[in-house]
Amino acid sequence: MSTHTDDQKMLQESAASFLAEEGGIARQLRHWRDIGCKDGFGHGLWKQFADLGLTGICIPESHGGMGLGMTEAALVLEEIGRNLTPSPFLQTAVVAARAIDGTAHADRWYPGILSGEVVLALAVDEGPRHAPEQTALEARRQGNGFLLNGAKQFVVQGGSADMIVTAARTGGSPGEREGLTLFAVPKDAAGLGIDNVALVDSSKAARLTFADVTLDADAVIGEVDQGWRPLSRALNAGRAGAAAELVGVAAGASAMTVDYLKQRKQFGKFIGEFQALQHRAAHLYAEIEIARAAAFKAAELLDSGDERAQLYASVAKSKAADVASLAVREGVQMHGGIGMTDEHDIGLFMKREAVLGELFGDVYYHREQVARLSGY
Amino acid sequence: MTEIDTFRSETRAWLEANCPPEMRKPIRSEADICWGGRNWTFQSDAQARWLKVMAERGWTVPDWPREYGGGGLSPDEARVLKEEMQRIGARPPLTSFGISMLGPALLKFGTEEQKRHYLPQIARGEIRWCQGYSEPGAGSDLAGLQTKAEDKGDHWLVNGQKVWTSYADKADWIFCLVRTSMESKQGGISFLLFDMETPGVSTKPIPLISGSSPFCETFFDDVKVPKEQIVGEVNKGWNVAKYLLGHEREMIAGMGLGTSGSSVTLGSVVKPTDPLLRAEIAAFDVDALAFAAMSERFAAQWKAGEAHPASPSMMKYAGTELNKRRNELAMAAGGSDALEWDSERSTGGATARTWLRSKGNSIEGGTSEIQLGIVAKHILGLPA
Numbered sequence: 226m227s228t229h230t231d232d233q234k235m236l237q238e239s240a241a242s243f244l245a246e247e248g249g250i251a252r253q254l255r256h257w258r259d260i261g262c263k264d265g266f267g268h269g270l271w272k273q274f275a276d277l278g279l280t281g282i283c284i285p286e287s288h289g290g291m292g293l294g295m296t297e298a299a300l301v302l303e304e305i306g307r308n309l310t311p312s313p314f315l316q317t318a319v320v321a322a323r324a325i326d327g328t329a330h331a332d333r334w335y336p337g338i339l340s341g342e343v344v345l346a347l348a349v350d351e352g353p354r355h356a357p358e359q360t361a362l363e364a365r366r367q368g369n370g371f372l373l374n375g376a377k378q379f380v381v382q383g384g385s386a387d388m389i390v391t392a393a394r395t396g397g398s399p400g401e402r403e404g405l406t407l408f409a410v411p412k413d414a415a416g417l418g419i420d421n422v423a424l425v426d427s428s429k430a431a432r433l434t435f436a437d438v439t440l441d442a443d444a445v446i447g448e449v450d451q452g453w454r455p456l457s458r459a460l461n462a463g464r465a466g467a468a469a470e471l472v473g474v475a476a477g478a479s480a481m482t483v484d485y486l487k488q489r490k491q492f493g494k495f496i497g498e499f500q501a502l503q504h505r506a507a508h509l510y511a512e513i514e515i516a517r518a519a520a521f522k523a524a525e526l527l528d529s530g531d532e533r534a535q536l537y538a539s540v541a542k543s544k545a546a547d548v549a550s551l552a553v554r555e556g557v558q559m560h561g562g563i564g565m566t567d568e569h570d571i572g573l574f575m576k577r578e579a580v581l582g583e584l585f586g587d588v589y590y591h592r593e594q595v596a597r598l599s600g601y
Numbered sequence: 602m603t604e605i606d607t608f609r610s611e612t613r614a615w616l617e618a619n620c621p622p623e624m625r626k627p628i629r630s631e632a633d634i635c636w637g638g639r640n641w642t643f644q645s646d647a648q649a650r651w652l653k654v655m656a657e658r659g660w661t662v663p664d665w666p667r668e669y670g671g672g673g674l675s676p677d678e679a680r681v682l683k684e685e686m687q688r689i690g691a692r693p694p695l696t697s698f699g700i701s702m703l704g705p706a707l708l709k710f711g712t713e714e715q716k717r718h719y720l721p722q723i724a725r726g727e728i729r730w731c732q733g734y735s736e737p738g739a740g741s742d743l744a745g746l747q748t749k750a751e752d753k754g755d756h757w758l759v760n761g762q763k764v765w766t767s768y769a770d771k772a773d774w775i776f777c778l779v780r781t782s783m784e785s786k787q788g789g790i791s792f793l794l795f796d797m798e799t800p801g802v803s804t805k806p807i808p809l810i811s812g813s814s815p816f817c818e819t820f821f822d823d824v825k826v827p828k829e830q831i832v833g834e835v836n837k838g839w840n841v842a843k844y845l846l847g848h849e850r851e852m853i854a855g856m857g858l859g860t861s862g863s864s865v866t867l868g869s870v871v872k873p874t875d876p877l878l879r880a881e882i883a884a885f886d887v888d889a890l891a892f893a894a895m896s897e898r899f900a901a902q903w904k905a906g907e908a909h910p911a912s913p914s915m916m917k918y919a920g921t922e923l924n925k926r927r928n929e930l931a932m933a934a935g936g937s938d939a940l941e942w943d944s945e946r947s948t949g950g951a952t953a954r955t956w957l958r959s960k961g962n963s964i965e966g967g968t969s970e971i972q973l974g975i976v977a978k979h980i981l982g983l984p985a
Contacts, residue, residue, distance in 0.1 A: 228902050483983070507980075510980060518895035519890070519891035540894075596868055
């Protein structure tokens, strides 16, 4: 299946018009940035996501969700990307929802996600580069529960989250996939330090410190020492989702740039008449189409449980980040001086791309995965 | 079981029973491809048998109507057949410009009589076609062609020269763009079909940097072509030509997937050990796998009528540039081994020859620059 079903097209159209109207740059991104909002997004809009049922896309029907999959989530994420809409959708409704799927934590948190009253986050990275196998945050058994010590960073929306899905080491050593365990860490856990940091794109990510954070045994998500599987499931959903959002960022930046090429005149003609710019714009168009195909291929394979899903999650994340990077660089360059100003929106695309490109592994991380999965 | 599942299991069983084991081995070189035609010598009994059994079912052209020698399969069935053939590594039973280029144009523009006459011959691999498009003075500016066809009452009299005619020296018939009016550039072109054995037709192969000569110069000296061998109306051949170019670009774009037609990564074949080369190959493989997803999506959208009419240009551009990059990296990975030109060890310099040949991919069928111009103008709507 490579074209979308009628239902998917309807979802895409309604998400597109909702986000263009309510999620636009002036109304959301610039507004929350300029008033110095501590969350970096608006809870009112998150509630609107919920009212439209969008927060339940990845939640099973048995829990009151839409019971759809990554393909549908990706359709929404492309529109989020196009409008640079700040929203907990990816972290909460896709990544965290996938991490707790099928566990007791789903009963606890799904209702709040469905109503738009809850925000969740995922804490994986411990250094500046994504390396989930290297997780070192220690979770030592203590009585019936666990004692957590260590640090996390780049926990997107971690400062706004009611609960943080945290990858910790209960066994093995850093570098091993065995011995990882996922924990549901409440925001008010004693010993949990949260440093809410503003990123280059005005979104927020937390640096967390764990100093003897005590958790009950029922804080474990899934099985002790078996956290790699649910973590990968969540990360791969995040990668395919971030890829789709990056495609939206690329398409948004490219559309803005092509419009500019048709309006701006120099030397008595539209700059879009110059072949040097036409060919670059056409090359970018081709690249965006390819990145979109890769993103939806990854989503499809994740939905069907295909064995190539892991490979394509990396292909999609890597390709979409490469292409979105090209789109924003060409965008700023082709806009000329105005592209360097804060007043113009094109620079905001460049900032968003930088963050999404890093999220859940950058192009270098994912090229390495593709090489390894291909046996070289 | 749904109908399509039934079709799949029947197809799988039939292929198992009928596809000769030799035809399930990867295509190693040009010599393994079956082109068919009046003068075709089969490489093996297996190649002959495979073409025969597939043609009998209409599966050399699975989605053409049955009355014209096709399989009459629905898009879904055709996809299943393709998947099942890929599953066992079955080679295409027949490759030809009749299938990939002329056939689709005849299906759209041909008269009923033309369809019934020409299409079954193409489907059975009896006639090998070549394409008479480019001329010495008309490359990227194809519509500037000068080969002339004069109306002599009961026949056309053709005079002129074509160049880059693929396999003209091996082809039985030619589909050829000719000028039938000087009044208008694009509006003075007609689309003729004629036998390469007609008196006055001669060909001369052009040796390429790759050492092979797949292209020819083709000369027409007072060639008489029967009046009815025109496709579409007189002076309306440019529409046929453009439609056919879309199919040609689609076919050339497929080269981005490598000669195996699958999405096998380059790294898994060449096993790079140098860390910097490995990194470049990994970056390439990401692009190649992404393009494989694009090809699938494009095929589905094209069949569903959802693709932009100019999108084959995008596919052609991306696919050929990718194939050139694949070959550059294959040469780098091969080191000095890849420089050998005719040794047995190097299978006759296959890596180097394929590398050199790939340079033509972004020239033939409209250069990359022409494709980018089409995308800029027709898809992005940039001013001319």
